[in-house]
Amino acid sequence: MKIYVVKQGDDVDSIARSQGIPVGTLVFDNQIAPPYRLAVGQALYIDDGTFAEDRTPLYVFGYAYPFITSENLNNTLPFLTGLYVFSYGFTQEGELVPPESPPEWMIQRTLEFGVRPILTLTPLGPDGHFNNNLVTTAVHNMEVQQRLIWNLGLEMAEKGYGGLDIDFEYIMAEDRLAYVEFVRRTTEVMNQFGYQVSVALAPKTSATQTGLLYEGVDYGLLGAAANRVLLMTYEWGYTYGPPMAVAPINMVRRVVEYALTEIPREKISLGIPNYGYDWPLPYERGTTVAQTVSNLEAVRLAIDHGAEIQFDEVAMSPYFHYWQYGVEHEVWFEDVRSYKAKFDLIKEYGLTGAGYWQLMQFFRSNWLLLDDMFEIERI
Template identity: 35%
Template sequence: MIQIVTVRSGDSVYSLASKYGSTPDEIVKDNGLNPAETLVVGQALIVNTKGNNFYVQPGDSLYRISQTYNVPLASLAKVNNLSLKSILHVGQQLYIPKGTKRAVESIAYLQPSTIPIKESLVNATRAINPFLTYLAYFSFEAKRDGTLKEPTETAKIANIATQGNTIPMLVITNIENGNFSADLTSVILRDATIQNKFITNILQTAEKYGMRDIHFDFESVAPEDREAYNRFLRNVKTRLPNGYTLSTTLVPKTSSNQKGKFFEAHDYKAQGQIVDFVVIMTYDWGWQGGPPMAISPIGPVKEVLQYAKSQMPPQKIMMGTKFIRIRLETSVQTRKPTSKSS
């Protein structure tokens, strides 16, 4: 059984493997760890325990565990000879009855940093592909004349996706000269001729590579272009052939009137009505240029998802996460932390 284990003081890969009936090699492999590095207190690890055994973690309750594993609360309590109000203790072993498996949809964003694409990245993509619903190749960049700048080796990546019955996504961004551009977006949203040409090129490219989801990651859109962006998405949706879906990326918001150039043009309610699904960027609270903190702190993430559910059907929401780590280094002289991402 897969469970999330929080590292405590004195824990090591070897002690966790012994405690949970796993192996050090399995924990290292499942979590992409460097065996030479020590674990950090508070670090969350995936551990594959024996059988249906579950070990209580800090903050766990019968209700929370029943929700996680989709098992009726009464059944969980009964099989472990507990009352519904029993207080659990960290490290306590429970038996988890077999529950109903949830259907899960997943997306992996692929963003090569070299031309040609490194073979190691291609191999990693092939390895995870069978477990994905969508493979998003980042990115096709919009141009001011309504054309698209393609990423390298698009056909290779699209073929990897389709060979594994994964849906390749056509990811379109408003990146210009390495940055998300409000000016570029305004040109496309405000000029009907360029916009029609842009949509035509998108549909032709999607057909060429067999990409059945059209995915817009338009960021830093000018606040005054909020309604124009909504109209543009409606235009794209109207022109989609049968069998195609439309999706967008949204910045994390907690209210409809949240101020700031990064937030105002992303209309949760309207996009929830227009598109088939959204991917919310529930990450980057902690980032390379900021103070030490979690990349996706649970409190703010919950607030964003609660607001999103109030604006659109929950089945349209996909939560984003980043598989990176930030290593904090403290200067002895300045005592100020610096960070590096990897």
């Protein structure tokens, strides 16, 4: 496995010759579409036919909505241990609210590939935003909680799910311990029927970190209550924030180092983004809104506008600027270099899982690199 960074004057033929691989392999692995244009600074995955010597087992999963395309799902499933179906909600009475698009087809396809489908539970309200009042009801009202757990068990058995993921965000500080008990109780029940339970954790760097996203999340207690945890190590750069890397490795490292003081490493999965953002400049807090872009779309933007892709060695993330209609833009995204930095971090700290938000766009070079460096666990 190698990574090649495009230089001025390169084309797919010259790169393939210099790396000793067929041009068709280079084009396929990196999803380079006709007429095979490249951006200066673009990072390419080069398959040299070798695997890492320390290719350790890894539990690999990602979140996907049921409206994912069949082609994308088929391309992604060979690289997964679990597919997390996003998402089920619930009412104040503890009744399940299924995804807007029926998930049965993707559950069946997932099972056909020997991958475990996982039901993801979120407290999303009718407006599509996380509703902490739903959380409060679910964790404090025992009648609602019992009904919710019962309904989860029925749905999982009926649809063929193989586990449960609890993704509650913006938990109020006063609900912290009750939320832990909800996770512990749910895990205890699910484990009796052979289901594993994971819980998604906001990216904390200390026990005393303030803010609505963090104060209701107790790493130590939730790590003990669930079978696995996902560190949501992304969204430093986000829709309404200033331009920056989505998952800067220096910040990701801080979250991992704190998590390891509270949770056994064998329970921890590292969260990995599968997207980037495009910000119009100048950034104005409360006004500027970034647009989500796929990693491939980001490269196409650089090509279309003649921008040279840069690489931030601190964040270990690619970025570039371009102008359109008199407006300057700043784009941060992921490439094989930024993914390798995250995979190296997983190896360095002995973590056992990687979880992607989200799988709606297929980025082949990521999966090929992952497969080079790890032995993907299968059910």
